[in-house]
Amino acid sequence: MEFDYDLIVIGAGSGGVRAARMAATYGAKVAIVEEFRVGGTCVIRGCVPKKLYVYAARFRDQFDVAESFGWQVDASFDWPTLVAAKEKEITRLEHAYSSNLEKPGVEIIRDRAVVTGPNGVRLLGDGRDLSGKYILIATGARPFVPDIPGADLGITSNEAFDLPALPHSILIEGGGYIAVEFATIFAGLGVNTTIIYRGDCILRGFDEDMRRGLEAGLIDRGVRIIYQTTIQSLSKAGDDITATFSDGVSAPFGAVMFATGRRPNVDGLGLETAGVTLTDGGSIAVDEYSRTSTASIYAVGDVTGRAQLTPVAIREGWYFAETVFNDNRLKVDHSLIPTAVFSEPEIGVVGLTEAEAATHGDIDVYLAKFRPMQNTLSTRTERMVLKLITEKDGGKVLGVHILGPAAAEMIQLVGIAVGMGATKADFDRTIALHPSAAEELVTFKSPTYVYRGGERV
Secondary structure, X not given: OOOOEEEEEEOOOHHHHHHHHHHHHOOOOEXXXXXXXXXXXXXXXXXXXXXXXXXXXXXXXXXXXHHHHOOOOOOOOOHHHHHHHHHHHHHHHXXXXXXHHHOOOOEEEOOOEEEXXXXXXXXXXXXXEEEEEEEEEOOOEEEOOOOOOOHHHOEOHHHHOOOOOOOOEEEEEOOOHHHHHHHHHHHHOOOEEEEEEOOOOOOOOOOHHHHHHHHHHHHHOOOEEEEOOOEEEEEEEOOEEEEEEOOOOEEEEOEEEEOOOEEEOOOOOOHHHHOOOEOOOOOEOOOOOOEOOOOOEEEOHHHHOOOOOHHHHHHHHHHXXXXXXXXXXXXXXXXXXXXXXXXXXXXXXXXXXXXXXXXXXXXXXXXXXEOOHHHOOOOOOOOEEEEEEEEOOOOEEEEEEEXXXXXXXXXXXXXXHHHOOOEHHHHHHOOOOOOOOOOXXXXXXXXXXXXXXXXXX
């Protein structure tokens, strides 16, 4: 059977772009369909602009510390300047992504696509029907907005980057990495910031020392945190928005942001017409090679609900192309993924938390808390936290957790060692680089405490 294309990719985000580019490099005729902007969430309204805004927010801390080193700083902040600079950079990246697709011959179609069958796609804009030997769904995910009265008065991470002006105050609902990162951004830029979260501590699923350390760091920066409470409704009150909480209290805010998770973009894609199965959570069910229940249709990235991280989507897209178009069957190992939270203080982690590791057998825990060197000349009291979790008696490293300056940069390199199965003895043989915070990871002499038989002793 003849097809218009060897591969039709729906969604030009990180995973879709990598898959399309690699498949075309291997000689496939490829089309990629995107209804918004090339680059997806990460480039346009996710990782990249978020990190740029985090940089902007961190200058306040730097200015505070600078005075202890003899600098006299008189600074002011202009929001429109940051927004314009961000837009210039993501536009540059969008052009780069498009160019990288066009070089190997990928056809970029700017339209909305729906699946019409195992090998069929319809473009809703111009009404064309396309056929492909394979179809790859890479439509990502979108912010979830609770179904409450007045929900349309709130914003999500999609809109936060392009507000016409900074609000005088903001309420952020959620306790995950998006919530704490935007709390860092807004608080650092001078906005009176409040987090409201239904749980009893932010960053559920992270190691407890990381959670409590970040909680203290945010509070130290003026962020108010309200636990075990949710927003029940929003209403307009002049220029402000009044939020009514589950405990009956109401309060006005300049803006309200929902950071209550993300949902896979599967609505209206026509997947049911091709027999594509969804999971109970609404994501596309795939096997270890990213193949769906329909043999000719694959899916990668956030839409599969496996790990909502850009590098994971890129790797899944790459391995899909290797498997299908280069006769090189590869599957992504999702069991050990370094993760960073670009909050202030920053977090970088790889491997098991203390609670998880304690269920795997006898372990040793090494813990260090100290003031970052850049703060020792100032009155700042925050602590950096480094935790190393190993099998007992110098065994395999099971988890590394870092909170403080450059945590993400450190954990990327530590992830190599952990992925290779490094032991505590391997860390011990490494000569420390002094003075640095990372040297603590290779200078631990004895465990801070241990678990034996599942009990902390």
